[in-house]
Amino acid sequence: MATILGIPLALALLFFSLCIETIVSLKVVHVISNMPKDSPPLHINCMANGANVVQYFLTVGEDYEWSATINDVYNCMTMWWASIAYWHAYEPKRDVEHDTIFSRIEEDGFFLSYDKSKWKKIADWQTD
Template sequence: MSTLNYVALILGLATCLYNHVADARVQPIDNIKAVPTVQVSIQVGLPRGESSANIICDILTPNRYVGFDLPPGGTKTLTVAIFAIYKCDATWKGKKATFVAYDKTRDTSQNDVYWILDPLGFYLSYDQHDWKRVGGW
């Protein structure tokens, strides 16, 4: 092959490689299922007839939060990425408290994380049988 053919071959390969890299850069990441996730369930264990609890959870990244009202007995399940930390602020009858619903260090080996909020405080479980009181209002 002549030198001119080698130059043309190298330019062709460089163009293909550049197009491949450029295409990879502009592809949106819209497949959340590609990231390993954990289910975090928050249940309000307040007596019937009590007011709802308001909960706002933040992924500790700007503009990534979810808020909801849960009546007594209500449950909300969140799907969270395993590399995240979810901090939640709860309000009930003028009382306020903060709890970490999912912590990548504390909950690293768990597939599911369960919370119950009741008049005395916040309880964490990984199996819905053994509950540990984590904090109060």
């Protein structure tokens, strides 16, 4: 009888551990627009594993967030007026030790932070 009850319990524990692993393996990615007041929305397109995972128009002052899986690189492209930029919103080697990753978009480029107080420039705008 104990063996029969043990199987459902073992399956429940396995399911629970897989759910916890899935929850823990997600990172929160924020993209913040710090563009000039009269700027049009930024068109942001991010891909991971060849799939389009983020397509969003970010307005001035807005903070857009999503969950990223820890093993995927999130390659992003952003357009603003006649400028374009390519950057990584999440990169496992760089960001795996952090639960939250902040990217701030400004007129002079793209900046990365893990605490919203220290920022490092990671990309520049490109024009034709």
